[in-house]
Amino acid sequence: MDNIFQQFPEVISTTIWTILKIVAIVFPLMISVAYLTYFERKVIGFMQGRIGPNRVGYFGLLQPIADAFKLMFKEIISPTKSNNFLFLLAPILTIAPAFAAWAVIPFDAELVLSDINAGLLYVLAMTSIAVYGVIIAGWASNSKYAFLGSLRSAAQIVSYEIAMGFTLVGVLMCANSLNLGEIVLGQSGGISQWYVWPLFPLFIIYFISAVAETNRAPFDVAEGESEIVAGFHVEYSGMAFAVFFLAEYANMILVSMLAALMFLGGWLSPVEFIPDGILWLLLKVIFLLFFFLWFRATFPRYRYDQIMRLGWKIFIPITLIWIIFVGLMMQTSYGEMFH
């Protein structure tokens, strides 16, 4: 490989390499998003005593492909008096951060696109940008349902971002680093060293906040099928809608990935005599994603004021108390448990 690139200047070769790496991350991500929808339909079907899609290909395995093609061939309708520029910008603004955040995710000790120091901050920043896509989508649609949906979504995401941020503070205290790779390596030494144990309440709160952040059931008031049709993306169709869909599922995978990295030891194996590897990370992510689907199959939608109460009056106090508790414990002789 080096021989080929010697003819090019350094800048071009690194650019090409980076683009190849990006493709190597984004393409499997798209595939996994497609198959996450299949997985979701199967899991929810099973929990409702059905068998889910099984007609297209063996066991319905080509169903996501068929869905994607259907959406591609559909017309994108822009509503009357909608702002066309913003209307088309919104899906892009939703999906771009959802993919951009993957740049700092370490899949393995070496497998990471850009190993930056403040990786965690970067991820938080990126996921926060996504809310603008939702707000703009609701505003540009010129529809009251879309507008209500985006208002709800904005308030919800802002509320849960705080609780989520605080849970990550707990992780930072344990790991003494903002670099995701170092956070994972801080958990090496078997399942007992994972941060999920000392930070168990924070893990639960992180996961519930993650469900709320991604607008998934039971926190899906932004979509609220039975109240406001489809919420912020009610006016979208065809590929523009598919992009929102893609972003939602990509975000689900992203927050599951973060939970696996920060609380469940990332690519580290639970017992020391089995080698570490990317497979462990994928297993943990699938395990967490299953919970997303399980929640959706189980819980009815929260009322809007209940969501706000949960976020502000329960999660934030609990996280604060636990952070103080962790901080105090670190000063005692039990401090080793929290490192």
Next chain:
Amino acid sequence: MLKKIKHFIKSLTLYELIIGLALTGRYFFSKKITIQYPEERTPQSPRFRGLHALRRYPNGEERCIACKLCEAVCPAMAITIKSEMREDNTRRTTQYDIDLTKCIFCGFCEESCPVDSIVETRILDYHGEERGDLIYTKEMLLKVGDQYEDQIAKDRKEEENYR
């Protein structure tokens, strides 16, 4: 006070949510009840009310005597009948149309018929590809009756004590 503490602990440990998750978790492994429709079918009652048919007597004579009771009783006004005197001085229909897009499959026509001519069969999967395809004429209804007479007669026999 004790109740409050109990509630506090219950909600903090997500007790009821876990119960709910356990329930759906059990269903995840339960037997699936899906019927693979075109290959498998659910059992049908002999009283099933599907596509209509006009029956004939065993000698080939059509049963309908154009009394128009079905037309009168039809709540959706889906039936249109015109009649005239035939050469052998019996009254017969010249037109017997059922608009299946209007029909609500209530079975009143079947009940009202004094000669068991208009019946509803077990057929439920039929379709029309153009407008007007679902307006069944006398010929089409008679054809359905001829084709499925065995099944129709069997179902009538089974249910005759309860009519």
